[in-house]
Amino acid sequence: MSRQSFLPFAARRLGHALVVILLAYSFTFLIISVLPGDPVSNMLLDPENGFTEEEIAPIIAHYGLDRPVLEQWWRAISRFALGDLGISLRASRPVSAMLLEALPSTLVLAGTAMLVALLLALAIAYASQSLPRRWGQGVARVLPALSLSVPSFVIGLVLIQVFAFQLGLFRITDPNGAAATVFAALALGIPVSAQIAEVLIANLDHEAGQEYFAVARARGLRLSQLFARHQLRPSALPVVTMIAVSIGELLGGSLITETIFGRKGVGSLVQSAVVTQDFPVLQSLVSLAAVVFVLVNLAADLLYPLLDPRLRRRAAAGRPA
Amino acid sequence: MSATTFSPAGRRGRVGAQPLAVLLSFAVLALVVGWSAAPWLFTGNDPFFGVTARKLLPPSAEHWLGTDHLGRDLYARIVHGTWSSVTSALIATVIGLAVGGLLGLASGFLGGWVDTVIGRLIDMLLAIPNFLLAVVIVSAFGFQTINVAIATGVASVAVFARLMRSEVMKTSTAVFVEASALAGGRPAHVLLRHVLPNAYRSVVALAVLQFGTSILTIAGLAFLGYGDPPPAADWGLLVANGKDYPSSPWLVFAPAAVIVVTVLAINRLSRWIRHAA
Numbered sequence: 236m237s238r239q240s241f242l243p244f245a246a247r248r249l250g251h252a253l254v255v256i257l258l259a260y261s262f263t264f265l266i267i268s269v270l271p272g273d274p275v276s277n278m279l280l281d282p283e284n285g286f287t288e289e290e291i292a293p294i295i296a297h298y299g300l301d302r303p304v305l306e307q308w309w310r311a312i313s314r315f316a317l318g319d320l321g322i323s324l325r326a327s328r329p330v331s332a333m334l335l336e337a338l339p340s341t342l343v344l345a346g347t348a349m350l351v352a353l354l355l356a357l358a359i360a361y362a363s364q365s366l367p368r369r370w371g372q373g374v375a376r377v378l379p380a381l382s383l384s385v386p387s388f389v390i391g392l393v394l395i396q397v398f399a400f401q402l403g404l405f406r407i408t409d410p411n412g413a414a415a416t417v418f419a420a421l422a423l424g425i426p427v428s429a430q431i432a433e434v435l436i437a438n439l440d441h442e443a444g445q446e447y448f449a450v451a452r453a454r455g456l457r458l459s460q461l462f463a464r465h466q467l468r469p470s471a472l473p474v475v476t477m478i479a480v481s482i483g484e485l486l487g488g489s490l491i492t493e494t495i496f497g498r499k500g501v502g503s504l505v506q507s508a509v510v511t512q513d514f515p516v517l518q519s520l521v522s523l524a525a526v527v528f529v530l531v532n533l534a535a536d537l538l539y540p541l542l543d544p545r546l547r548r549r550a551a552a553g554r555p556a
Numbered sequence: 557m558s559a560t561t562f563s564p565a566g567r568r569g570r571v572g573a574q575p576l577a578v579l580l581s582f583a584v585l586a587l588v589v590g591w592s593a594a595p596w597l598f599t600g601n602d603p604f605f606g607v608t609a610r611k612l613l614p615p616s617a618e619h620w621l622g623t624d625h626l627g628r629d630l631y632a633r634i635v636h637g638t639w640s641s642v643t644s645a646l647i648a649t650v651i652g653l654a655v656g657g658l659l660g661l662a663s664g665f666l667g668g669w670v671d672t673v674i675g676r677l678i679d680m681l682l683a684i685p686n687f688l689l690a691v692v693i694v695s696a697f698g699f700q701t702i703n704v705a706i707a708t709g710v711a712s713v714a715v716f717a718r719l720m721r722s723e724v725m726k727t728s729t730a731v732f733v734e735a736s737a738l739a740g741g742r743p744a745h746v747l748l749r750h751v752l753p754n755a756y757r758s759v760v761a762l763a764v765l766q767f768g769t770s771i772l773t774i775a776g777l778a779f780l781g782y783g784d785p786p787p788a789a790d791w792g793l794l795v796a797n798g799k800d801y802p803s804s805p806w807l808v809f810a811p812a813a814v815i816v817v818t819v820l821a822i823n824r825l826s827r828w829i830r831h832a833a
Binding site for chain 2: 251254255256258259262263266267270380381383384385386387388389392393395396400482483484486487488490491494495505506508509510512514517521524525528529
């Protein structure tokens with residue numbers, strides 16, 4: 236894609252992403268703050284929760300809860316756009332401070348999980364092409380479908396039962412240790428790897444049916460060369476799409492995985508916000524998850540022309556990418 | 557999923573015209589339907605009453621899957637929890653299918669600004685990670701199994717809308733549909749006679765697949781304690797209760813296995829509908 240056609244393309248995608256983020260924030264705002272009838276003052280005014288008048292007044296004023304809904308929405312979204320994530324009702328602290336505390340642990344977990352997912356998906360995909368047809372390939376091809384039928388909390392519990400309680404490879408009392416982190420990442424990464432593997436296998440099969448593949452094989456290329464050069468490379472695009480989409484899976488799944496493994500992270504922060512009905516925390520974190528998801532997918536979109544020369548040529552020829 | 561197309565060995569393991577796995581899947585589904593419709597036919601034990609002196613017993617002839625921390629029969633609890641686990645997934649699927657299907661239909665058939673607006677709405681729903689979207693809805697409306705079902709349904713609207721839209725667009729540009737419109741067919745006629753029947757199969761296959769996914773999502777939400785509280789016996793809740801007793805692993809594995817086998821059977825049937833029905 237030439238520079239002249241890339242910039243308008245990028246600008247259009249960026250505008251689209253901003254609209255989607257705006258809508259996602261408004262939608263969570265609608266669900267959390269409007270439909271069930273302003274949960275913040277419901278909770279503050281509930282005598283069981285024991286807030287005093289002096290505590291209530293500044294919070295009510297902060298959220299502008301005496302104003303019309305549209306004005307509240309406007310105030311909330313402008314604050315969010317400026318990076319103000321609000322104040323937790325339970326901890327009486329800025330949500331951004333709580334998020335910064337929780338973020339490193341979750342980044343390590345999600346990053347390791349993505350790495351684990353990619354390695355597993357590659358291994359399964361390679362096995363699906365290289366193992367003996369009748370049994371080996373069959374097993375490799377059934378594995379992703381099988382693991383997509385297992386709830387992620389079950390994967391986590393099985394890993395804990397087998398590797399912590401039976402084999403003693405990690406201790407559940409030290410959830411941030413290296414071994415515990417790897418197993419938590421495994422629990423989070425297995426469902427993601429299954430999704431990537433399914434897409435990858437379908438594309439590898441497609442490439443294996445192409446004429447250039449037959450020619451390359453006839454030239455005597457070894458299986459590993461065929462795999463890397465003629466199957467994997469043309470399959471990169473759908474895989475990048477799948478990776479970007481599975482960011483959502485990682486963000487949602489961290490809630491369950493961190494709860495099971497007893498890690499303190501963004502997921503367990505969301506979980507405790509739900510249990511304690513801490514709506515400002517919930518609103519900000521879920522909207523941020525949407526922002527991350529949209530930005531990652533935007534980045535993937537912008538990467539395509541760099542990854543695939545065929546897209547560049549098509550754009551240069553004046554056809555839509 | 558391409559797993560069915562890979563080998564000439566696909567002829568093996570058939571009973572009559574259908575693959576063995578499909579018949580097994582139907583059997584699993586029939587058992588699950590039986591459990592939810594008439595649980596008392598399958599177990600004589602009370603799912604809510606336990607003898608505390610007989611707590612945490614391993615599986616035996618008397619208690620097929622052992623007993624839980626209050627001495628309740630686990631098999632009875634699983635069987636009696638089927639109704640709520642399965643119907644809530646069904647409700648979720650129906651919501652996703654109805655709302656998403658209509659949105660996709662309008663988007664693909666009307667085109668223009670309707671398509672643009674609905675397209676942005678779908679993007680918005682896709683942007684909020686599915687599980688988080690369900691969590692937000694449940695936490696706003698209260699921890700009940702019915703809210704869990706609704707939340708899961710709303711979270712699956714986007715998938716249905718996207719598929720329905722692409723199916724409708726695919727058929728409405730086909731030559732025979734153009735011909736029907738040129739021959740004087742009114743839009744409603746074209747829609748009912750040509751567009752919907754052609755979209756039908758892949759949408760049904762997705763609905764079945766989504767039914768399985770909904771069972772998983774709902775089990776996850778119940779596991780986190782967002783559904784009806786104990787003594788309810790939703791499958792996910794049973795796993796959550798069992799995980800506190802690591803020395804009695806059957807309390808986790810039995811309900812987990814039931815979830816996995818049910819979802820596997822449903823996924824297999826979805827693939828069967830897509831390829832063979």
